[in-house]
Amino acid sequence: MTAPPASVHSENTRSRGAGTIRDAREADIAAIQAIYAHHVRHGLASFEYDPPDVAEMTARWQGVVGKGLPYRVIEAEGRVAGFAYAAPYRARIAYRFTVEDSVYIAPDTSGRGFGKMLLSDIIDKATRAGMRQMVAVIGDSANAASIGLHRSLGFREAGILRSVGFKKSHWLDSVLMQRALGDGDGTPPQE
Numbered sequence: 001m002t003a004p005p006a007s008v009h010s011e012n013t014r015s016r017g018a019g020t021i022r023d024a025r026e027a028d029i030a031a032i033q034a035i036y037a038h039h040v041r042h043g044l045a046s047f048e049y050d051p052p053d054v055a056e057m058t059a060r061w062q063g064v065v066g067k068g069l070p071y072r073v074i075e076a077e078g079r080v081a082g083f084a085y086a087a088p089y090r091a092r093i094a095y096r097f098t099v100e101d102s103v104y105i106a107p108d109t110s111g112r113g114f115g116k117m118l119l120s121d122i123i124d125k126a127t128r129a130g131m132r133q134m135v136a137v138i139g140d141s142a143n144a145a146s147i148g149l150h151r152s153l154g155f156r157e158a159g160i161l162r163s164v165g166f167k168k169s170h171w172l173d174s175v176l177m178q179r180a181l182g183d184g185d186g187t188p189p190q191e
């Protein structure tokens with residue numbers, strides 16, 4: 001299995017409030033998959049129809065950490081209560097300093113601030129990894145919780161793609177939000 005480079009995750013575990021944030025491990029993937037599967041089946045934030053299995057979620061985790069990007073979990077009461085990561089925004093080389101965040105919380109632990117803790121952590125880790133922009137692609141313009149979370153951490157709306165998804169008999173928008181990391185576009189990036 002691919003592990004993240006030590007330089008990206010110099011602070012691998014961080015306790016805050018009622019949760020402990022740390023790097024995701026292969027042993028966490030089943031819990032991560034269960035959290036994500038719930039959101040795929042019951043929510044509109046993900047445009048997937050069928051939840052990916054553990055093998056696919058493992059491959060996705062490996063793809064993120066293999067690029068030296070953060071993939072983190074929050075533990076509470078002895079179990080994984082949520083996860084977040086920063087993945088490449090697009091594959092083309094010019095996008096190499098831009099990441100897209102994803103944050104998912106177990107349904108029985110929502111409202112405890114875990115999403116904000118994880119997203120704040122991912123912003124910090126991506127900045128330390130040399131990223132300069134973070135993009136949020138929020139499924140469903142009615143997702144006030146995710147929009148509010150991102151806004152609270154400095155994201156600004158960049159646009160709305162109207163009715164680009166169709167799920168559970170609803171046309172869904174994608175809300176694009178963006179936040180500069182570090183110097184943003186104020187200085188050239190370190191190559």
